[in-house]
Amino acid sequence: MSNNYYQREYETMSREELKALQSERLVRQVRHVWEHVPYYRGLMEQKGVTPEDIRGIDDLHKLPFISKEDLRLQYPYGLLGTDLKNCVRIHSTSGTTGRRVVAFYTQEDIDIWDDCCARAIVAAGGTDEDVCQIAYGFGLFTGGAGLNGGSHKVGCLTLPMSSGNTDRQIQFMMDLKATILCCTPSYAAFIGESLKEKGYKPEDNSLKAGIFGAEPWTEEMRRGIEEALGIKAYDIYGLTETSGPGVAFECEEQTGMHINEDHFAAEIIDPDTGEVLPLGATGELVLTSLDKEAFPLLRYRTRDITMLSVEPCPCGRTFVKMKKPMGRSDDMLIIRGVNVFPSQIETVLLNEGYAPNYQIIVGRENNTDTLDVNVEMSEGTFSDVVKDMERETARLAQAIKTMLGITPRVHLVAPRSIARSEGKAVRVIDNRKLHD
Amino acid sequence: MSVKQISVFVENKRGALAKVLEDLAGKGVGLRAMTIADTGDFGILRIIVDDNDAVEEALKASETVYSVTDVIACQAADVPGGFAKVLEILMDAGIDIEYTYAFVIRTGEEACAIIRVGDATAGEKALRESGVPLITQEEVMKI
Numbered sequence: 001m002s003n004n005y006y007q008r009e010y011e012t013m014s015r016e017e018l019k020a021l022q023s024e025r026l027v028r029q030v031r032h033v034w035e036h037v038p039y040y041r042g043l044m045e046q047k048g049v050t051p052e053d054i055r056g057i058d059d060l061h062k063l064p065f066i067s068k069e070d071l072r073l074q075y076p077y078g079l080l081g082t083d084l085k086n087c088v089r090i091h092s093t094s095g096t097t098g099r100r101v102v103a104f105y106t107q108e109d110i111d112i113w114d115d116c117c118a119r120a121i122v123a124a125g126g127t128d129e130d131v132c133q134i135a136y137g138f139g140l141f142t143g144g145a146g147l148n149g150g151s152h153k154v155g156c157l158t159l160p161m162s163s164g165n166t167d168r169q170i171q172f173m174m175d176l177k178a179t180i181l182c183c184t185p186s187y188a189a190f191i192g193e194s195l196k197e198k199g200y201k202p203e204d205n206s207l208k209a210g211i212f213g214a215e216p217w218t219e220e221m222r223r224g225i226e227e228a229l230g231i232k233a234y235d236i237y238g239l240t241e242t243s244g245p246g247v248a249f250e251c252e253e254q255t256g257m258h259i260n261e262d263h264f265a266a267e268i269i270d271p272d273t274g275e276v277l278p279l280g281a282t283g284e285l286v287l288t289s290l291d292k293e294a295f296p297l298l299r300y301r302t303r304d305i306t307m308l309s310v311e312p313c314p315c316g317r318t319f320v321k322m323k324k325p326m327g328r329s330d331d332m333l334i335i336r337g338v339n340v341f342p343s344q345i346e347t348v349l350l351n352e353g354y355a356p357n358y359q360i361i362v363g364r365e366n367n368t369d370t371l372d373v374n375v376e377m378s379e380g381t382f383s384d385v386v387k388d389m390e391r392e393t394a395r396l397a398q399a400i401k402t403m404l405g406i407t408p409r410v411h412l413v414a415p416r417s418i419a420r421s422e423g424k425a426v427r428v429i430d431n432r433k434l435h436d
Numbered sequence: 437m438s439v440k441q442i443s444v445f446v447e448n449k450r451g452a453l454a455k456v457l458e459d460l461a462g463k464g465v466g467l468r469a470m471t472i473a474d475t476g477d478f479g480i481l482r483i484i485v486d487d488n489d490a491v492e493e494a495l496k497a498s499e500t501v502y503s504v505t506d507v508i509a510c511q512a513a514d515v516p517g518g519f520a521k522v523l524e525i526l527m528d529a530g531i532d533i534e535y536t537y538a539f540v541i542r543t544g545e546e547a548c549a550i551i552r553v554g555d556a557t558a559g560e561k562a563l564r565e566s567g568v569p570l571i572t573q574e575e576v577m578k579i
Contacts, residue, residue, distance in 0.1 A: 377445050377478075377501045384443030384480055384505050384552070385534045386473045411477045414447045415499050 004252065004315070006122040006154065007115065010262045011317045015310070018318060022265055023056035025290035030054045030063070033296050036081045039074055040066065040298060060265055060288060061276050065299045071101045071241060080104055081296045092140040093240045103142075103240050104294035110149065112291065116246030116260045117150025117236075123251045123258075123315070124209040124234045126180055128155030131206075133176075135169055135183035135191070136214065138162040142244025143214050147182040150246065156180065163187060166194050177206040185217035185225060185233075192228030202230030211236050213245050216327060216343050220350040222254075235324055241300060242287050248322050253314055256321035263290055266320060267299070268308055271329040282307045284329045285322065303329045305341070333428065335362055336369045340404055342427045345373060348399045353380060359418045363431045371408040373400060376415050438506040438556040439573050442491050444481040445501040448474070456481060459498050463490040468579050469550055471537040482537075484509070484550065486577045506556040509571040510563050514540055514547045522549055522568055529562035531555070541579060548579070 005011045013021070033040050034051045043064040044050065053062055071079065080087075086106050093101045105113070126132065132151040136143030144162055151158040159172055163183065169191060172178065181188060188210055195205065207229055213236035225233045237257050238245035247264055248257035259266045264287050268277045271284040285302045289295075304325035313321060327341035334340070346356045357376035362369060375396065383389055389412065397410045419426050446452050453472070460467070460483075469484040485491050488504070495502045512518040519538055526533060531553050538549040548571055553559040560570055 379501055379503070382443075382445050382501045382503050384441070384482060384503055386475060386480060387534070389475065389478075389480070412445075413477070414445065414452075415501060417447060 004122050004125060005317075006119040011119065011258075011319065013262075013318060015318055018261055019057055021262055022290060023058075025262075026057050026060065026265065026288065027051075027054055029288075029290050029292070029296055030298065032081060032293075033298055037079055037296070039070070039078050040064075043070075057265060060267065060299070063288075063299050065274065065286065065301050066297055067301045068101065068241070068303065075100065076102045079295065079297070082106060082293050087294050089145075090140075091142045091145065091240055091244060101241055103243065105243070106293040109243065109292055109294050112263055113146060113243040113246060114149030114153050116238075116243070116249075116263065117146045118153035119150075119260065120211055120234070120236050120246055120249030121147070121150050121154045121156065121180065121182075123249055123317075124180065124211050124232070125252070126151075126154050126156055126209070130154070130156040130179045131159065131176055132156035132180045132182065133159040133161055133169070133173055133178035135161045135163050135181065135187060136245075141214075142238065142240050143182075143184070146238070146244040146246055147211065151180075151182075166191060170194060170198065170200075173205060173207070174200075179206050179208050181207055181210040181229070181231070183210075183212060184214050185212040185221055186215060188212050188225045188229065188233070189221065192225060196228065202228060205229065207231045209234060211249075213237055216325065216346075218343060218347045218350060219324075220347055221356075224350070237322065237325070239287075239302060241295075241297060242289060242302075243292075243295075247287065251313065251315035251317060255313075256309060256323050258313070258317050258319040258321055259308075261319045264288065265290060266308060266322065268306070269301075271301075271303075271305070271332075279308055279310060282326070285325070305329050305332065331428070333360070333362060333430065335371050335404075335406055338404060338406055340371075340406070344403050345400060348396070348403050349375060352396055352399055354378060354396075357415075357418055358427070359429065360427060361429045361431065369432065371404075371406055372411060373408045374411045374413045374418060376418060377412045378415065381412075438560060439484060439509040439550070439571065439576050440488050441505050441507040441550065441552070442483050442485065442488065442495075443503050443505055444483070444495065446472075446479045446481050448476070448478050453479070453481065455498075456495075456500065459494045459500075460485070460491055463487070463494045465490050465494070468576055469537065469539050469548070471535075471550075473535065482535075484576055505552065508549075508551040508553065508556055508559050508563065509576055510549050510551070510560075511569040511571060512538065512547045512549045514542070514544050518547060519549055522551075522563065525562055525566045525568060526551070526553065526559060529558070531559050531562060548576075 138144030234250040237248040268283040361372040
């Protein structure tokens with residue numbers, strides 16, 4: 001059992017105590033929403049639920065869901081849970097997939113959020129002796145602000161670098177002997193490559209840990225980053241809607257993320273029927289804030305597909321663990337009746353030595369779904385001999401088939417030829433909709 | 437002894453080949469020999485040029501995927517059966533050919549065969565021992 005707790009009294013409390021705490025907080029949170037958020041009150045009334053029906057955490061399933069669509073419709077103030085004068089900050093989603101979502105915070109909300117991030121840093125081995133380099137973006141994005149607040153709480157020397165300007169990141173990392181790196185996993189991988197290009201070996205830096213999140217990543221990516229930087233890489237989970245990173249974080253076991261259940265109640269539902277699934281089942285994660293003032297969300301559908309486990313964790317924490325999300329429920333494709341997540345194809349490509357630059361094209365020919373995967377070519381796999389290239393595409397197709405159970409047609413395409421919007425590649429094109 | 441061939445990944449898209457060749461022209465590169473292998477999705481452009489460094493520089497700048505391969509360049513008589521004779525020698529030596537292409541240097545006299553085999557050194561040895569004149573990198577560049 002470790003001693004790496006930021007708030008031992010909460011992080012290791014018994015499941016019974018936790019249930020009592022969650023129940024007490026949920027009752028209060030539901031009253032708060034009922035009184036301050038007419039939109040959600042309307043949803044409750046439609047479902048015939050009043051605050052009196054919610055006596056404890058076991059009544060959670062009685063409440064209506066709220067979705068990202070509700071948040072967009074209620075932009076900007078429709079879900080505000082307190083007077084605007086009590087709010088001290090906003091954060092916002094990137095808005096690439098539609099209208100922006102804006103989340104509000106009181107000082108108390110920020111304080112709790114910072115605590116959640118501090119727990120993540122301490123679980124990754126952080127103390128007040130550490131130098132914490134924060135290379136998440138600062139600004140409307142929650143990544144920089146969340147880890148920055150957490151790092152201050154732990155008492156780390158904080159380097160508020162924001163993202164980008166990799167040369168400067170590396171200079172500060174080396175000169176100020178950063179020991180913890182916080183950024184997106186793809187940026188961590190990029191920093192690793194840049195260090196190598198500059199002739200640094202993994203042991204040349206002082207880093208011991210990294211806390212990476214805000215985008216999907218795979219175990220293969222984790223191993224790559226750990227090797228390139230000579231660190232242990234920890235996952236962190238959160239959404240702007242629920243405050244930001246720190247809803248869940250990994251401990252030294254690296255076998256899933258502990259959800260901060262004193263602040264968030266978690267459920268897994270069937271994304272199609274909304275039915276609550278038993279513990280251990282795979283489905284959509286639904287989060288309920290338990291002590292939010294400015295932006296309380298009851299039964300928020302995250303669209304992240306994962307599973308929960310309450311197996312006792314060797315780290316001593318009693319909080320439920322969520323698996324790394326397999327993907328967003330709205331990313332999930334059903335091809336020939338099989339559930340397919342783009343992240344599965346990404347895993348195969350990384351295993352086979354390709355960069356995760358790919359595009360999935362789903363179509364329908366003679367009433368059968370087709371799966372085409374375009375993969376960006378790399379120097380390492382190119383050959384001047386056609387036979388070798390054909391063998392390479394066949395090998396990739398076989399590896400994808402082994403993972404998905406569906407045989408794809410693999411096409412090698414030129415580097416950087418897959419369309420990117422705001423730095424993110426467009427991963428999936430589903431042409432079947434045209435025929436529906 | 438062998439000659440460097442540059443092989444370039446070219447997507448099967450309108451203008452893709454022209455783009456590569458324009459990039460090379462921009463560097464003042466002259467093509468000595470060229471062939472394309474085409475598959476459904478892409479082609480492999482194989483070229484022998486007068487300035488390998490300039491080509492690599494141009495391809496790197498445009499982030500084009502390429503590789504540099506050792507190939508055999510040898511003389512064949514520009515008469516019926518001239519090339520067949522070369523292939524026979526390799527066949528007898530047990531050397532399998534991945535691909536080959538040829539071009540005429542002086543009509544009726546001399547042609548140049550480019551041959552890609554698994555082991556260029558072994559292939560050259562077999563040809564040399566049978567008296568087939570090999571063409572060096574310097575000579576190819578001057579053609």
